[in-house]
Amino acid sequence: MSQRSHVLVLAALLALSGAAGAQQSINVGLQAGGTMSWVTFAIQRYGLDKQLGFTLNATTYASKDATRVALRSGAAQVVVDDFIEVTLLRQKGFPVSAVYPFSLLAGGIVVPEDSPIRTVADLRGASLGATSLTDKTLLILRAYTRATAGFDVQDASKVVSVSSPLMEQFMNRGEIQAGIPFWHHTARMVAGGKFRQLISSADLLKGLGLPQNVPLLYVIARTDTDPATLGLFLKAVKLAEERMKADDAYWPAMLGANLYVLPDRAQLPALRAQWAAGLPKRWGAADLNATLLLTRKMIAVAGPDVVGLTRLDTRAFNTTFQP
Template identity: 35%
Template structure:
């Protein structure tokens, strides 16, 4: 009788262990997914990617459970990140470098190489940067916007003009500047890529994209100046979370690169009011997918950072005149 009882207890224990493994409890918790709070703007391009990730379970497949936290603006995202309310946001590598130089170290995983452009009306007589002399130029992102600084530097180098003095820069929010360019109140506007895409769909043309200006200074390829930023301490404690997000991000981008249906699914998030706008947004997003080895990315980022530091000075980059070591997450080596 005792033997029977012992066999019954053993059978029950084995059954319970099997159930625990099947449901993720008990011993299965050792392989539980890492949790990751990702801050996104509701209609931002990061939300397109995270939507694809969640719809296809790409996070779970990569061993990470992504929780999407919607934030109201880029400033709100940076505040939430620094307060520890989210584990990661997509931000600028220059900001990541500045935090690190100020003893708030972070690491960075490239997200997009798509940058802004100077846009003009289709029939505008402006054909070169020299033609901006005396013109009213809208500038999104403020006086220290990296695109604006680089354009200024190349205008000095190529045309001998100082756009801060020889033109009339007008700083403002991108939607307002886009509207003012459309109504003719501005002669040109330097806008983030998604606003440039919307203008392109309406027949406006690029005068000079950011990456073309960068190449004028010897930058060899497109640099992913936007990326997922993590606190270095978090990255050290949760490398599986970073690896999972990087893998899910790559797979989401691959889906978007090859699936018309996927684009149609996320189209409401894009706020594309017509097909021309939809196609322009899609093309520019896909053009920005990082494709280069991270070592090549980092080498060009160092060159570009040094150029921008020289032009923008301490107001732009803080105490670091060179890109701090260790910004790019070490888990990316050998690929991006």
């Protein structure tokens, strides 16, 4: 072989090596305050990305909308979002799919410990705080009250928009009598002793005849992401979650990295327990069907305008990844 041929072969090998190396990195978009940041922190803390042979590039965005823009533009290849959003993105022509469940529907309805509200039926006429009128737990509660108590909580109660971190203050001041905080705020509030959970999201689902382990949040990836690297990332996510469940030292380190603000460290065990309870245990046709049934219930009670779509597009979900 001539010297020129040797040079060409070497250049080709280097090019292939460079391309393979580029495929072994993945760009993850994190929402500020979101729990995927806990997992990516764990992946890097435990060196799982290096062990599995890929590079994790994590970028934090200020809001969910900013994270969605990053996914649409390709700045992020992977984000966490809900089952409604992935269908909406597909309908708008964006090449994305939900590749693995990230978190089950968790949390529930919270009231002050001394509240006279003892059952869901007692919410009739009460003021209820929700993060938005499209909050998934609120939509499920509406279906539940219609099915079991003979009223739609949206019509029979005063539902107001309150950010999750402020619900405790609003209830302390008597401005709302019940709230639907995010699951981690629920854990903190109940652990503090001043609030109790009126009903969990799981019990709402059970009352509607639905499976209790319904995925709410999914890992959503661009379909042009290298599947081998995506598979390695999902494996790292599952390995990190297992380490996080068992490692007592991880949680103070995560708080120390300012990934979450916990007013009282005594609430940490409750936060850990609630987080672990929300981890999906499997991913297959049955889980996708549970999400489909839940969406149908929400559309039936709230209407497609509130939910944001007329049906769930099951083609937006990919069950082939099994880390």
